[in-house]
Amino acid sequence: HASSDTVTWKLATSxxxxxxxxxxxxxxxxxxxxxxxxxxxxxxxxxxxxxKAAFGVLDAVKLGQYxxxxxxxxxxxxxxxxxxxxxxxxxxxxxLEQYAWFYRGEGMEWMxxxxxxxxxxxxxxxxxxMQMGGWFRKEIRSLEDLKGLKMRIPxxxxxxxxxxxxxxxxxxxxxxxxxxxxxxxxxxxxxxPSMDMSMGFxxxxxxxxxxxxxxxxxxxxxxxxxxxxxxxxxxKAILKAAMRLAAYDMLIQNADxxxxxxxxxxxxxxxxxxxxxxxxVMDAMRQANAELIAEESSKNQxxxxxxxxxxxxxxxxxxxxxxxxxxxxxxxx
Amino acid sequence: MIGIIMFFVGMSMLLLGFPVAFTFGAISVVFGLIxxxxxxxxxxxxxxxxxxxxxxxxxFMPHRIWSIMENAILISVPMFILMGIILQKSRLAERLLEAxxxxxxxxxxxxxxxxxLVGALLAASTGVVGASVVAMGVISLPVMLKYxxxxxxxxxxxCASGTLGQIIPPSVVLIILGxxxxxxxxxxxxxxxxxxxxxxxxYVAYIAVTAFFNKEAAPAIPRHEIKESKRRQIVSAFKxxxxxxxxxxxxxxxxxxxxxxxxxxxxxxxIGAMVLxxxxxxxxxxxVQEASLExxxxxxxxxxxxxxxxxxxxxxxxTGGDEIVEAAMRSLPGDKWGFIVVSMLAIMAxxxxxxFVEISYIIVPILAPIAAAIGLNPVWYxxxxxLNLQTSFLxxxxxxSLFFLRGVAPSCVTTMDIYKGVVPFIVLQICVMILFTxxxxxxxxxxxxx
Amino acid sequence: xxLRIEKWFDALSRMIGYVCAFLMIVMMLNIFYDVCMRxxxxxxxxxxxxxxxxxxxxxxxxxxxxxxxxxxxxRVDVLYAKWSERRQAAVNIIGAVLFITPIALLVMFxxxxxxxxxxxxxxVSSAPGGLTQRWILKAFIPFSFAVLLLMEIGFIVKNIxxxxxxxxxxxxxxxxx
Ligand code: NA
Ligand code: NA
Numbered sequence: 034h035a036s037s038d039t040v041t042w043k044l045a046t047s048x049x050x051x052x053x054x055x056x057x058x059x060x061x062x063x064x065x066x067x068x069x070x071x072x073x074x075x076x077x078x079x080x081x082x083x084x085k086a087a088f089g090v091l092d093a094v095k096l097g098q099y100x101x102x103x104x105x106x107x108x109x110x111x112x113x114x115x116x117x118x119x120x121x122x123x124x125x126x127x128x129l130e131q132y133a134w135f136y137r138g139e140g141m142e143w144m145x146x147x148x149x150x151x152x153x154x155x156x157x158x159x160x161x162x163m164q165m166g167g168w169f170r171k172e173i174r175s176l177e178d179l180k181g182l183k184m185r186i187p188x189x190x191x192x193x194x195x196x197x198x199x200x201x202x203x204x205x206x207x208x209x210x211x212x213x214x215x216x217x218x219x220x221x222x223x224x225x226p227s228m229d230m231s232m233g234f235x236x237x238x239x240x241x242x243x244x245x246x247x248x249x250x251x252x253x254x255x256x257x258x259x260x261x262x263x264x265x266x267x268x269k270a271i272l273k274a275a276m277r278l279a280a281y282d283m284l285i286q287n288a289d290x291x292x293x294x295x296x297x298x299x300x301x302x303x304x305x306x307x308x309x310x311x312x313x314v315m316d317a318m319r320q321a322n323a324e325l326i327a328e329e330s331s332k333n334q335x336x337x338x339x340x341x342x343x344x345x346x347x348x349x350x351x352x353x354x355x356x357x358x359x360x361x362x363x364x365x366x
Numbered sequence: 367m368i369g370i371i372m373f374f375v376g377m378s379m380l381l382l383g384f385p386v387a388f389t390f391g392a393i394s395v396v397f398g399l400i401x402x403x404x405x406x407x408x409x410x411x412x413x414x415x416x417x418x419x420x421x422x423x424x425x426f427m428p429h430r431i432w433s434i435m436e437n438a439i440l441i442s443v444p445m446f447i448l449m450g451i452i453l454q455k456s457r458l459a460e461r462l463l464e465a466x467x468x469x470x471x472x473x474x475x476x477x478x479x480x481x482x483l484v485g486a487l488l489a490a491s492t493g494v495v496g497a498s499v500v501a502m503g504v505i506s507l508p509v510m511l512k513y514x515x516x517x518x519x520x521x522x523x524x525c526a527s528g529t530l531g532q533i534i535p536p537s538v539v540l541i542i543l544g545x546x547x548x549x550x551x552x553x554x555x556x557x558x559x560x561x562x563x564x565x566x567x568x569y570v571a572y573i574a575v576t577a578f579f580n581k582e583a584a585p586a587i588p589r590h591e592i593k594e595s596k597r598r599q600i601v602s603a604f605k606x607x608x609x610x611x612x613x614x615x616x617x618x619x620x621x622x623x624x625x626x627x628x629x630x631x632x633x634x635x636x637i638g639a640m641v642l643x644x645x646x647x648x649x650x651x652x653x654v655q656e657a658s659l660e661x662x663x664x665x666x667x668x669x670x671x672x673x674x675x676x677x678x679x680x681x682x683x684x685t686g687g688d689e690i691v692e693a694a695m696r697s698l699p700g701d702k703w704g705f706i707v708v709s710m711l712a713i714m715a716x717x718x719x720x721x722f723v724e725i726s727y728i729i730v731p732i733l734a735p736i737a738a739a740i741g742l743n744p745v746w747y748x749x750x751x752x753l754n755l756q757t758s759f760l761x762x763x764x765x766x767s768l769f770f771l772r773g774v775a776p777s778c779v780t781t782m783d784i785y786k787g788v789v790p791f792i793v794l795q796i797c798v799m800i801l802f803t804x805x806x807x808x809x810x811x812x813x814x815x816x
Numbered sequence: 817x818x819l820r821i822e823k824w825f826d827a828l829s830r831m832i833g834y835v836c837a838f839l840m841i842v843m844m845l846n847i848f849y850d851v852c853m854r855x856x857x858x859x860x861x862x863x864x865x866x867x868x869x870x871x872x873x874x875x876x877x878x879x880x881x882x883x884x885x886x887x888x889x890x891r892v893d894v895l896y897a898k899w900s901e902r903r904q905a906a907v908n909i910i911g912a913v914l915f916i917t918p919i920a921l922l923v924m925f926x927x928x929x930x931x932x933x934x935x936x937x938x939x940v941s942s943a944p945g946g947l948t949q950r951w952i953l954k955a956f957i958p959f960s961f962a963v964l965l966l967m968e969i970g971f972i973v974k975n976i977x978x979x980x981x982x983x984x985x986x987x988x989x990x991x992x993x
Binding site: 380381382383384385386387388389391392394395396421424425427428429431432435436437438440441444445448625626629630632633634636637654655658659661662663664665666667668669670671673674677719720721723763764 | 833834836837838840841843844847848850851855868869872873875876877879880882883884886888889890891892893894895896897899904907908911914915916918919920922923926927929930931953954957
């Protein structure tokens, strides 16, 4: 029944059913592919409730169970530390700078090289933009306040907090609100207003800290190498264009959702206080971050080279950001 | 369509009586391979290719098993079972029954009412049904029979009081439903308290009313047969209740107050149960070892079903079974009510033959996303399912409670006595379900998500 | 002869049971210790928190085989309970061969790649300060199903003995839940 010029793919996401803007991004991409191909290239989406393996999608794509996936690169940090670098880095580039690194700098090249080891291609899959530093029940005035603080914060930033004396814990997302409300934890990190709003953290933890640890979280489209190579040139072009456009759209959607959600939050809960970590805390975090990166770099040549590429690019790009966007915003408050 | 056939073949294969976990596993293999062959033939491929496609489907199994392993919430299942078994071995039920058995004895229906209250206390201190039913069957049943209680009323009271363990927190059913619905277990525990206590009240009221109108059903104990004075009785009842009450407050309190997660509380509860056993002078390493072995078997039984069920639902959804069910469920008349009524009737019907673990892991995962799509409050819907599963413990021919009571009841009690006895309690439970559906605000909960 | 083989399998299964029971107590103490550390001393070790579910996983994976030998797996016994011991034993023998073998083999072989992947890439926990050597825990998936296959033989032997009338099925009570 399948004529030779129609292609039907399956895509596994790492998200549970409705999780905008992540899930919207996937649906946008799939719709665009189908429309651009005149219905000849179809992609069916399976979410976690179907395949039950949120973090198994890389293997699934590698083995060809799914032709592609939508996920986040840092989920596989435990297996391959360099993959962490394609999501975002504490004190790293912002979204625009990072996209420039991906598409105009060496980013894409490094990413394909890293993912080739896993038999897949990887493409930017949408950016959240600046993420917030988390919800705290108590204000953090000094490094001392972090000692013994019970916080849920995964990944690399968690390691930094652990280095500063926090009791970092793992708690399932479904238990987060209750845990924060009842003091099982004192603080947690999620995304930003757009996605924090529905979790309700703003109702129970008044201090909302500004971001430093995930300035430009990029999601990933992962595509099975052999399956991608077997696509017609036309379908390849369609898929790449759709992924890129959907990713760009996510940055826009999230900017919009953040603005709307923040507006609602501060109207409904005027007590929310936006805070920035005091300078000694920030300095200690920067120090811990540098140490952790140096530690991994000394063990892993590839990690070291990618970090260097990012640093060099950021230095160049940031100089311009400061003259451009930053100066404009600073001088026109 | 393959998925739907698979479902019915699976359900009928269960009747062979081979362990449910492996039956599900086997059915999923057979239908996975069939689905592969159908797909291959449809694409113009051969039989071998089809078998390969089918086998390939199972490459996802290690990931699915891994996600069960990583699920820290489920750790509280073995911990609450262990806590229950330790309490059982410290003869908590026996102590409570002996101390409270005669407390209301002079009133008609008094022993039965005492039994319900002990059942409620046991329910709040463990998540295990079997132990309560067995203990009450061994101790309460002979007493009620001796004082000429109607056999069916005595049996029904014991079975129903035993099942309270699964609705009054802590409860294994609620933990499992919390996992399936991705809802905080603590919220389900808190939410279940209202309906659970309502059941206790309704049982007591039913017994009192029956005893009042039917003098034969539950006669009072003659005054001269009660040897202890009322005061002595109250004191000894108080003494028996106090230690488990402290444990209950410790465990449930720490969950409700958020001092600890359910998993943490369950481990603390185990330690507490051991201390209680030590207070009762029944603590020994041998006892801990036996309790632990028993827990391993019960845990393995539950999680083997979970593994079998995950294979089953993998193939079921791969073959599009869930889409067919979802389409059918969403096209029911009566908006949300059609779905609520049909899903509850389906669960109740299945509850006659299979038990709560299979229903929770095979049926509920199909219903949960539909409920979410309709906008039903997941906590409310999960609690309604918990109340429904409660009934499955009581419905013949396969009901855990009936099974355990049959095992310990004296031979003068027929299986029919037990079946007849549970009928009014099943009706009462259905009434509470309806109450919880029509007036959820009584329990401070909404049907729809705001 | 049959009964001697059965004895050997029983001993092995009991050993697995004792190991799991021991780990159960260790897990309980592990969780208790973590709670105490967190609330009394305001410190927490992610490695110890991860150890909790590592122990839990090993317990239920290996426990499956022990539960099989102890006949603790839940059955729908509407009909089964009414059948003769011989007929029950026949169901068990045929069921073991046809129902357990395929799924166990499929899970075992499909998880080998899963484990070797973790081994080759030196996979560690992605949580800060989490446990390393993740392949060991992952290896328990194929290992536990291999043990299940082995115990399936014991289960079959046991039921052949019942079928031949060499001994009675021990009518143990079902696990309490
Ligand atoms: Na309970
Ligand atoms: Na039933």
